[in-house]
Amino acid sequence: MSDVMLLGVKTKLNLTDAQKVLMSKHAGIKRFTYNWGLATWQELYNAGCKFNHRTLRTFFNKHLKAEYPWIKEKGICQKITEFAFEDLNAAFFRFFDGIAEYPKFKKKGNNDSFTVNCGGKPMPFGGNSIKLPTIGWVKLHEGLPHGTTSKVTISRIADDWYIAFTYYHKKPVKIVDRIPAVGVDLGIKTLATLSTGVIFHNAKYLAKNLKQIAHLHQELQRKIKGSNNRNKAKTKLQRMHRRIAFLRNDLLHKITNYICKNHAIIVIEDLNISGMLKNGKLSKAISDCGFHEFKRQLEYKSKKFGCELIIADRWYPSSQLCSTCGHKHESLTLKDRVYKCSNCALSIDRDLNAALNLLKLAFNCVPRN
Numbered sequence: 001m002s003d004v005m006l007l008g009v010k011t012k013l014n015l016t017d018a019q020k021v022l023m024s025k026h027a028g029i030k031r032f033t034y035n036w037g038l039a040t041w042q043e044l045y046n047a048g049c050k051f052n053h054r055t056l057r058t059f060f061n062k063h064l065k066a067e068y069p070w071i072k073e074k075g076i077c078q079k080i081t082e083f084a085f086e087d088l089n090a091a092f093f094r095f096f097d098g099i100a101e102y103p104k105f106k107k108k109g110n111n112d113s114f115t116v117n118c119g120g121k122p123m124p125f126g127g128n129s130i131k132l133p134t135i136g137w138v139k140l141h142e143g144l145p146h147g148t149t150s151k152v153t154i155s156r157i158a159d160d161w162y163i164a165f166t167y168y169h170k171k172p173v174k175i176v177d178r179i180p181a182v183g184v185d186l187g188i189k190t191l192a193t194l195s196t197g198v199i200f201h202n203a204k205y206l207a208k209n210l211k212q213i214a215h216l217h218q219e220l221q222r223k224i225k226g227s228n229n230r231n232k233a234k235t236k237l238q239r240m241h242r243r244i245a246f247l248r249n250d251l252l253h254k255i256t257n258y259i260c261k262n263h264a265i266i267v268i269e270d271l272n273i274s275g276m277l278k279n280g281k282l283s284k285a286i287s288d289c290g291f292h293e294f295k296r297q298l299e300y301k302s303k304k305f306g307c308e309l310i311i312a313d314r315w316y317p318s319s320q321l322c323s324t325c326g327h328k329h330e331s332l333t334l335k336d337r338v339y340k341c342s343n344c345a346l347s348i349d350r351d352l353n354a355a356l357n358l359l360k361l362a363f364n365c366v367p368r369n
Helices: 017-046 053-067 079-096 210-222 228-262 283-287 291-304 350-361
Strands: 004-014 113-117 123-132 136-149 151-157 160-170 179-186 190-194 199-201 263-269 308-312 338-340 347-349
Touching (some): 017 053, 017 113, 079 113, 123 151, 123 160, 136 160, 179 350, 190 228, 190 350, 228 263, 228 291, 263 291, 308 350, 347 350
Parallel strands (some): 179 263, 263 308
Antiparallel strands (some): 004 160, 113 151, 151 160, 179 190
16 A cells, blocks of 8 residues: 555745736636637537547647737746646536536636646745746745645635645554544534534634625725726625635634544535525525535545545435434424434434434444334
8 A cells, every 4th residue: 555645735825026917927828728729619519520629729839829929928838728728628528527517718807827837847846935837936825845746726816826736745644542433414503513522613704704795895886897996896805705715614624634633434424515505595504614625625634644434325314313213203394403202202412413323324333214
C-alpha cells in the first residue's frame, strides 16, 4: 500500500497592483477562448461536422492567435488557452452525463479563473511564495510545505485572487485510540448530531446576515450600470458572500476534522440535497447548512485520517425507526422533535435517535419490523 496520498490546497495570493492586472488579463483570455470554443462548437454541431476539443484548439492556435496579438502579450502564459478547451470539453461531458446543465458563456467578473502548468514539468512550491510559469514569483498569504505540483488554478473571489493545486503528501500516522464507530445525523436546527451524544449547532451565517445582504443589494441597484460606484457596490456584496462562505467552510472543517480524527467508522445518510432544495420554505435554510460540502469533506478526510466512511441508503428510514426496538413510526413529521415509540415507550431526541440507527449500520445490525 502506498504511503503517500493526494492532497489539495487553496490559499490567498498577496499580489501587487501590476500582478492583479496581469491575473485579470489571463482570466480574460481564458474567458475569450472558452466562449469562442463554445460558439464554434455549437456552429459545427448544427452543421453536422465531426470534431472534438483538440481540433478546435489546433485551429485556434494556428489561426486565431495571429489575429489577436494581445493573447501573446509579454507576461502571458500560453497554457491558459489549452486548459480553456479542456474545461469546455469537461463541461460537455458533465452535461452528457446528466450531472450539469448545458455549458453557458462566461461573463466578465463571474467566476474569473484560469489554469497554467510548466509543460509537463513539476512545479515546485513551498514557503511564502511560488513561481508561476511566465508570470514569475508571487507571494502567498500563508506558508506552505515544500513539494511539487503539475498545474495550478488561479481564481478571483470578490477582489482577491486565490491559488489552488494538488500535491502528493506522506500519509499521517494512523490514530489507534479512537471510538470504534459513530452515526452522524444531519439537520437544519442542529447541523450534526452524533450517536455519542455530541451536538454541533448550525451557526446559520447566511440567516444572520440576510438584512445586510439585502441592504447591499439595494445599494447595488441604485448605482448606474457601468459606473465605478456600481463596481464598488458589487465588490462589497461579493465580499459579504465570500465572508459567509468562508465562515461556513471553517465550521464544517472543524466538525469533519473532529469526526474523522476521533472515530474509526463513520456512518452518514445519503441526502437528496437537490430534491430538498426544491422545497421553497426550507431551501434557504438547507443551503445555509452546506450538506454537500460536509459530505465531500468527510469523503476525503476519511482517507486522510485512515477511517472508514459508510453512506447509508437514501431510503433508509433512520428518523422513523426506534433505536431500541426497531418499531417504525411512519407518521413522524418535521415538527416532531422528540421521538416517542408506541411499542417500547422510548422517548428520545429525534436527531439522536436517527444517529443511533445509523450507528447500527456500521455493524450490519439493521432493525426490522
